[in-house]
Amino acid sequence: MADSFMGKAATMEIPINSNGETLAEDDSLEQAAKIQWTLDEKDLQQVMVSGPNLNETSIVSGGYGGPAGGIIPTSSIKDLRMKSRAQGVGLVPSQSAASRIANQNQTDQPFTGSGMHHSNSNQNMSVEEANRGVAVEKLDSVKKWGINTYKCTKQMFSERFGRGSRTVDLELEAQIDVLRDTKRKYESVLRLTSALTSHFYNLVQTQQALGDTFADLSQKSPELRDEFGYNAETQKLLCRNGEALLGAINFFVSSINTLVNKTMEDTLMTIKLYEAARLEFDAYRADLEELSLGPRDAATMVRIEVSQQQYQVQRDKYERLRSDVTIKLKFLEENKVKVMHKQLLLFHNAISAYFAGNQQQLEQTLRQFNVKLKPPGSDKPSWLEES
Secondary structure, three states: OHHHHHHHHHHOOOOEOOOOOEOHHHHHHHHHHHHHHHHHHHHHHHHHHHOOOOOOOEEEEOOOOOOOOEEEEHHHHHHHHHHHHHHHHOOOOOOOHHHHHHHHHHHHHHHHHHHHHHHHHHHHHHHHHHHHHHHHHHHHHHHHHHHHHHHHHHHHHHHHOOOOOOOOOHHHHHHHHHHHHHHHHHHHHHHHHHHHHHHHHHHHHHHHHHHHHHHHHHHHOHHHHHHHHHHHHHHHHHHHHHHHHHHHHHHHHHHHHHHHHHHHHHHHHHHHHHHHHHHHHHHHHHHHHHHHOOOOOHHHHHHHHHHHHHHHHHHHHHHHHHHHHHHHHHHHHHHHHHHHHHHHHHHHHHHHHHHHOOHHHHHHHHHHOOOOOOOOOOOOOOHHHHO
16 A cells, blocks of 8 residues: 555656746646545555554655665655645645754764864874974984084094194183193192191191090009190190191182182183184185185085175184183183182291291181181081981
């Protein structure tokens, strides 16, 4: 019965005008369609009730004018009935709400997925572009470093083998040589005064132990109490004066160490930067001179222009560092004279007062130069540190 109905509905043709209204000349066909629909509606309902589960099956349509072998889902059977009824009365078929919702879902899902995919692709592209930019920067830096190293190495070997020229500032080079020689001599003074401090510290410790021994013997030997007592007092006095002299020598050593290993070393580090800049400057200067002597074609002119820019950059760097070295050498010399004048006067007065046995002069010298002595036993660890 259903097949009969579907075949009739499929072969039924209703002429309509451009406004969707049926033509008046075919009223008999409209009445026939209504009668046929009324007769077949009950049979169709019986088939839907008694037949298989329509939600899980489908109906094959093979009517005239339709696609051959077309499959109609059973979930849209009600829409088919409404559509057939509309055709019977001459109305324009309309899409059901369920079909619109299904089409809406089918239409929305691809857009949602494509939007997410587009967003992820944009993020991936941005990450790849950032990584590519970092890689290009690293490659450029390595390339520039390699070219610069090659040119500097070539210039260094040319100077050593006497085939290349170098920029020389005679006055500045002489001052640098004097500074290096002064630093070596001051390092020798620092080493010797450090050795003197170590030896003199051992002498003071020996005098202190000897004074303690004489004091102990003066208590245990009544017949030699006075003699041991005199020697014990003498050694204790020498020990006190020795600690004062030791404080002065330590202050002298500390000041020399600061001057040599900090102030002079800082100036020498600037000198090393200056010498490296001088080598780079001569390397780019030699490269520019070599290009200037070659042919003057278009490619060479471009290379000459680039080389001139690099040469100017290296020249500015060289002149700036040369100025820095000149200023630091000047201030270093002034600071050295000031520091050494004070420290040499302290060392002389302290040594003279100690060996002359002038305790008051020694103490006055320490106060004059603001030398603070460590209290006795401050070098020894506390009982907490020992435990």
